[in-house]
Amino acid sequence: MTYRIRTLNAISPVGLARLPEASYEVGSDLAEPDALLLRSADLHGAGIPASVLAVARAGAGTNNIPIPEYSARGIPVFNTPGANANAVKELTIAAIFLAARNIIDAAAFAHRLDGAADAMSQAVEAGKKKFVGFELPGRTLGVIGLGAIGVEVANAACSLGMRVLGYDPAVTVDNAWKLSPLVERVGALEELLRQSDIVTVHVPLVPATRGLLGAGQLALLSASAVLINFARAPIVDEAAVIAALEADRLRGYVCDFPTPDLNKRPRVVTLPHLGASTAEAEENCARMAADQLRDYLERGTIRNSVNFPDADLPLAQGVSRVAVANSNVPNMVGQMSSLMAEAGHNIADLLNRSKGDLAYTLIDVEGLAAPGLLDQIRQIPGVLAARLLA
Numbered sequence: 108m109t110y111r112i113r114t115l116n117a118i119s120p121v122g123l124a125r126l127p128e129a130s131y132e133v134g135s136d137l138a139e140p141d142a143l144l145l146r147s148a149d150l151h152g153a154g155i156p157a158s159v160l161a162v163a164r165a166g167a168g169t170n171n172i173p174i175p176e177y178s179a180r181g182i183p184v185f186n187t188p189g190a191n192a193n194a195v196k197e198l199t200i201a202a203i204f205l206a207a208r209n210i211i212d213a214a215a216f217a218h219r220l221d222g223a224a225d226a227m228s229q230a231v232e233a234g235k236k237k238f239v240g241f242e243l244p245g246r247t248l249g250v251i252g253l254g255a256i257g258v259e260v261a262n263a264a265c266s267l268g269m270r271v272l273g274y275d276p277a278v279t280v281d282n283a284w285k286l287s288p289l290v291e292r293v294g295a296l297e298e299l300l301r302q303s304d305i306v307t308v309h310v311p312l313v314p315a316t317r318g319l320l321g322a323g324q325l326a327l328l329s330a331s332a333v334l335i336n337f338a339r340a341p342i343v344d345e346a347a348v349i350a351a352l353e354a355d356r357l358r359g360y361v362c363d364f365p366t367p368d369l370n371k372r373p374r375v376v377t378l379p380h381l382g383a384s385t386a387e388a389e390e391n392c393a394r395m396a397a398d399q400l401r402d403y404l405e406r407g408t409i410r411n412s413v414n415f416p417d418a419d420l421p422l423a424q425g426v427s428r429v430a431v432a433n434s435n436v437p438n439m440v441g442q443m444s445s446l447m448a449e450a451g452h453n454i455a456d457l458l459n460r461s462k463g464d465l466a467y468t469l470i471d472v473e474g475l476a477a478p479g480l481l482d483q484i485r486q487i488p489g490v491l492a493a494r495l496l497a
Contacts, residue, residue, distance in 0.1 A: 110131050110141045111133075111141050112117065115135070118396075119389045122390065122392070122394045122397045139158040141161075142160060142163065143159060144153065144165065145165070146164065150173060151173050153437075155177065160404065161182060162177060164394040164408065167189075168311055168312060169184060169311070170311070177415045183414060186435045187392045188255050191368075194384070195383060196256060199260050199335060202361040203248070206335070206358070207240050207242070209237075212238060215233070216237070246305065247269065247303050247305070247452065248304070248307065249271075249300065249301055249306040250273045250307055253286065254282060254311075255282065257282075265289040271287075272292075274294075283467050284422065289298075296319075300325075300328055301327050303328070304331065305334075306343055307334075307337070308343065312338070319342050320342065320347070325356070328357060330355060333358050334359070334360050338463050345369065363379075364418065365379060366413035391412030407469050407494075416462035416466070421456075424457050427495060428470070429469070429472065430493065431467055432467070432490075432491045433490045433491055439466065441457075444457075446480065447480065449479065452476070454470040457471070
């Protein structure tokens with residue numbers, strides 16, 4: 108069988124090489140694709156091709172994808188958490204140094220110096236007083252969001268001698284294990300803000316995090332605090348940041364999202380969305396996204412889906428696999444099993460997982476699936492999608 112993957116952005120060849128040419132056709136203009144592979148392309152309002160079985164974003168954030176629409180069709184949306192974590196961590200640590208030592212303003216000052224060596228030397232000595240900064244050991248860094256990126260930032264800051272506070276009410280067990288024992292977890296965002304000299308945010312943009320840091324939250328920071336945002340622009344209320352800066356209630360703001368109101372503003376550093384802009388990060392994200400699509404299309408395996416649960420069931424020889432995406436309601440598996448029993452099938456293996464309102468079921472039956480079985484399963488109320496894998 109040949110699978111068709113439509114790319115909606117330039118994807119690293121390192122990732123695309125994970126899709127064997129013998130069984131995959133990849134291109135930007137393919138009709139009736141089995142899957143979509145993208146980075147920043149906006150799918151809102153684009154419609155969902157009837158042939159699409161899965162979507163993968165080579166990156167962590169998925170706010171450019173209308174998740175509810177894909178969920179309603181039983182289509183898993185994959186992302187690549189952790190694949191760009193090191194790149195974002197490095198830039199965040201760089202941002203901490205930029206803010207602490209006033210490096211951007213100091214470099215601009217030095218760049219504008221003119222004249223003979225003696226005059227320039229005198230200007231340096233006279234002007235450097237304006238750029239006095241602070242050292243990091245003993246300072247407190249507050250990390251909002253302890254996902255793959257937040258954990259790496261927190262651990263790196265500990266190694267710099269900083270006291271680190273971490274806030275994430277939904278931290279996973281895996282990420283908790285990866286945290287340095289020096290990181291202090293706090294139970295409330297307000298507690299973190301009151302204690303931190305520098306705050307960095309690493310959460311996805313979802314309705315609950317839009318405007319997470321507004322005027323009320325910024326008022327809890329000390330006037331000497333620095334705010335860093337390499338997550339998504341709307342997580343921080345830009346107007347509130349500008350107001351805090353103008354009232355001298357915030358030392359500085361470093362972000363990855365230039366806007367007309369932020370650019371060239373004193374004590375603000377904006378970068379051109381460089382968070383994951385390294386060759387290594389792009390390759391890692393593309394490789395991970397391609398692998399996840401391949402596992403899902405060929406075996407029905409789900410890993411790192413933002414809307415459906417993880418599900419991995421070894422695929423044995425001599426079975427037919429039925430993969431079903433459905434609403435998380437009672438007796439779904441029972442109804443499917445009854446249909447298979449009526450068709451004379453013996454179930455060789457079964458896996459059912461749920462995530463919120465959605466569930467995913469893999470059922471392996473011995474031999475070939477009976478004609479019409481898939482159509483019968485699709486008729487069960489609550490079934491969103493069903494397919495057969497040999």
